Amino acid sequence: MQIGTLRIKGHAALAPMAGVADRAMRELCRAHGAAYVVGELTSAKGVSMRDHKSSQLLYVSDAERPMGVQIFGGDPAVMAIAAKAAATYRPDFIDINMGCPAPKVAKSGGGAVLMKNPKLAADIVRAVREAISLPLSVKIRAGWDENNKNAVELAQRCEAAGADAITVHGRTRMQMYAPPVDLDIIRQVKQAVHIPVIGNGDISDANDAAQMYEQTGCDFIMVGRAACGAPWIFSQINAYLSEIRVLPDPPVSQRMLTLLKQVRLMIQYKGETIAMREARKHAAFYMKGLRGAAAYRRACGELTEYDQLQQLCFQICKDNGAANDFS
Ligand SMILES: Cc1cc2nc3c(=O)[nH]c(=O)nc-3n(C[C@H](O)[C@H](O)[C@H](O)COP(=O)(O)O)c2cc1C
Numbered sequence: 001m002q003i004g005t006l007r008i009k010g011h012a013a014l015a016p017m018a019g020v021a022d023r024a025m026r027e028l029c030r031a032h033g034a035a036y037v038v039g040e041l042t043s044a045k046g047v048s049m050r051d052h053k054s055s056q057l058l059y060v061s062d063a064e065r066p067m068g069v070q071i072f073g074g075d076p077a078v079m080a081i082a083a084k085a086a087a088t089y090r091p092d093f094i095d096i097n098m099g100c101p102a103p104k105v106a107k108s109g110g111g112a113v114l115m116k117n118p119k120l121a122a123d124i125v126r127a128v129r130e131a132i133s134l135p136l137s138v139k140i141r142a143g144w145d146e147n148n149k150n151a152v153e154l155a156q157r158c159e160a161a162g163a164d165a166i167t168v169h170g171r172t173r174m175q176m177y178a179p180p181v182d183l184d185i186i187r188q189v190k191q192a193v194h195i196p197v198i199g200n201g202d203i204s205d206a207n208d209a210a211q212m213y214e215q216t217g218c219d220f221i222m223v224g225r226a227a228c229g230a231p232w233i234f235s236q237i238n239a240y241l242s243e244i245r246v247l248p249d250p251p252v253s254q255r256m257l258t259l260l261k262q263v264r265l266m267i268q269y270k271g272e273t274i275a276m277r278e279a280r281k282h283a284a285f286y287m288k289g290l291r292g293a294a295a296y297r298r299a300c301g302e303l304t305e306y307d308q309l310q311q312l313c314f315q316i317c318k319d320n321g322a323a324n325d326f327s
Pocket residue numbers: 015016017018019020039040041070097099100139169200201202203222223224225226
């Protein structure tokens with residue numbers, strides 16, 4: 001697939017996830033075979049004023065490339081300034097968020113509310129297109145609500161305004177994250193535009209990945225929540241889609257070692273205090289499906305130091321008869 005001039009190899013990308021898919025997780029997912037990653041959504045206003053938080057969110061390390069940075073906002077002029085400023089961080093492409101349901105984002109006039117105003121959405125894409133020469137993608141939802149599923153119109157307008165690719169999360173704004181994703185709306189978008197369409201929503205294993213490609217005809221897929229606590233999902237998807245090979249989930253010891261690696265990276269990038277607070281949720285992700293997971297998750301909620309996490313991981317391996325593999 002190509003996003004403008006950017007050639008993407010592989011089968012599946014890591015979705016942007018604010019507060020979750022940070023640099024550590026993105027690097028780990030790339031190392032496990034994610035084709036590209038997208039950074040956490042960043043306020044155009046903050047970027048245009050070059051505030052500290054935005055600069056941190058826009059940083060792109062070599063281990064993450066190819067990586068897109070994502071901006072949100074509702075004012076074409078501010079979005080253009082923000083895109084120019086974001087381009088100085090040398091991302092491989094820029095993504096515009098038109099899917100986020102969060103009130104904080106809606107207040108800026110950006111995110112999913114733009115789906116209610118396709119003309120403004122297109123004006124934003126055009127303004128950003130004129131401001132930067134980097135490849136440009138737009139991430140949208142199926143529509144605002146069940147009665148306003150206008151992803152097709154929005155995608156066509158974005159294409160006409162200069163977008164190089166469209167990612168479609170097949171749910172409406174009102175559906176948030178709950179009901180099953182609508183693959184048909186992604187198929188309709190794919191049939192309506194000439195730029196690549198990236199299908200997103202509810203891909204939780206390699207089989208779902210294959211279904212997304214087959215049922216929508218999309219050019220690429222994007223995985224979000226299923227990569228949390230399971231970065232190996234990308235190698236599983238790659239093995240399945242390129243060789244019809246089913247890779248099993250890694251054993252408990254491997255899972256725990258991967259968690260520790262992720263948290264070590266977090267500590268390196270954020271310092272132990274912030275990293276350990278944020279590591280609680282990541283650690284809990286890695287416990288999913290383990291026998292006694294509820295108790296382990298409670299222990300994750302108490303973590304303040306890396307050593308405690310290491311001990312917990314060792315205990316989990318011991319409980320699963322895998323202490324010898326934990327080194
Ligand atoms: C915790 C969380 C944070 C998210 N943050 C963003 C974001 O910053 N930008 C964005 O475009 N989508 C964001 N999303 C939506 C995801 O990118 C994705 O579209 C959605 O989770 C559906 O894909 P999935 O079923 O594979 O998780 C977020 C989702 C979650 C669960």
